[in-house]
Amino acid sequence: MSNKIIALIDGSTYGKSVCELAAWVAARTGRSVEVLHVLGRRDVSSHPTDFSGNLTIDERDNLLSELVSLDEQKAKLAHKRGRLILDQATECLKQAGLTGFSTKLRNGDLLDTVREFETDADLIVIGKRGEAADFAKLHLGSNLERVVRVAHKPVLVAARAFKPIERVMIAFDGGASSMKAVSHITTGSLFKGLPLHLLMAGTETREAKEQVAQASGLLEKAGYAVEARVLPGEADAVIAREVQDRQIDFLVMGAYGHSRLRNLIIGSTTTEMIRSCKVPILLFR
Numbered sequence: 001m002s003n004k005i006i007a008l009i010d011g012s013t014y015g016k017s018v019c020e021l022a023a024w025v026a027a028r029t030g031r032s033v034e035v036l037h038v039l040g041r042r043d044v045s046s047h048p049t050d051f052s053g054n055l056t057i058d059e060r061d062n063l064l065s066e067l068v069s070l071d072e073q074k075a076k077l078a079h080k081r082g083r084l085i086l087d088q089a090t091e092c093l094k095q096a097g098l099t100g101f102s103t104k105l106r107n108g109d110l111l112d113t114v115r116e117f118e119t120d121a122d123l124i125v126i127g128k129r130g131e132a133a134d135f136a137k138l139h140l141g142s143n144l145e146r147v148v149r150v151a152h153k154p155v156l157v158a159a160r161a162f163k164p165i166e167r168v169m170i171a172f173d174g175g176a177s178s179m180k181a182v183s184h185i186t187t188g189s190l191f192k193g194l195p196l197h198l199l200m201a202g203t204e205t206r207e208a209k210e211q212v213a214q215a216s217g218l219l220e221k222a223g224y225a226v227e228a229r230v231l232p233g234e235a236d237a238v239i240a241r242e243v244q245d246r247q248i249d250f251l252v253m254g255a256y257g258h259s260r261l262r263n264l265i266i267g268s269t270t271t272e273m274i275r276s277c278k279v280p281i282l283l284f285r
Helices: 014-029 057-095 110-118 142-150 176-187 206-221 235-245 260-265 268-276
Strands: 004-008 032-039 101-107 123-127 155-158 168-171 196-201 226-231 250-254 281-284
Touching: 004 014, 004 110, 014 032, 014 057, 014 123, 014 155, 032 057, 032 110, 057 101, 110 142, 123 142, 142 155, 168 176, 168 235, 176 206, 176 250, 176 281, 196 206, 196 235, 206 226, 235 250
Parallel strands: 004 032, 004 123, 032 101, 123 155, 168 196, 168 250, 196 226, 250 281
Antiparallel strands: 155 281
16 A cells, blocks of 8 residues: 655645645655656757758758757756755645655656656645646646546645645535545545535435435444535535535545536536635545
8 A cells, every 4th residue: 555645846836735735634644745846848948840941051050059058058947946846845844844755856747757656656736726826817727637637546636825624525426436535534544533524416315315324424434523415506506605605624526426526627617616616625536
């Protein structure tokens, strides 16, 4: 069994929140944290499109030589910047009281890095938005959905700022992924001692009530105090409203449920929900 948390950070304002959230998880589960900063090809490359036919051979060679030199400078700066980002992460984790952590600076594709490192981890933490957060506040980070799609481990999406977690909600739809979330909670220590809200959105059918009762029973058997409900309405609207009204600090949900929640990480409904809920969201597939 793995004993590690991967924290993906960039130079955005979400980096601090990712580190603090990872430290919180590590403290409650006894796991170590591995902080990764990935330098993609576009971070260091200035190589242009095809110049053939537009320049003489000498002009092309001179230009390519200048671009190679520029790429070398950009690569050095990108590495220096990456190290500074990881140094800030180190300081953040130390301030959070965490000792079991490491940092890595990688070159290459982010998703390839996730695939490589997740085999030795059981949770991935990533910020809701990236370095363009302050310029596109209505949009999620471009890497978030890519990581969720490719990851085989649960993905924890950090909000802009971390705050102490006292109230946890499970958005439950009875599907395989949400049952996986329930199983993860019952066998782990992440939420020990915290009250849980189990919420199913939709029509209160006999089947829905039985599914909620079953999941609630498993959680209570594991020692949790659970408030379980079925509320009418569209899943994204109901969950977002309850998160706000009940001052929920942490949301757990299946990313690919068998009901309407199936679309919550793929389409516009998903984007709206993750965007509107200003709390960490733990996604299970």
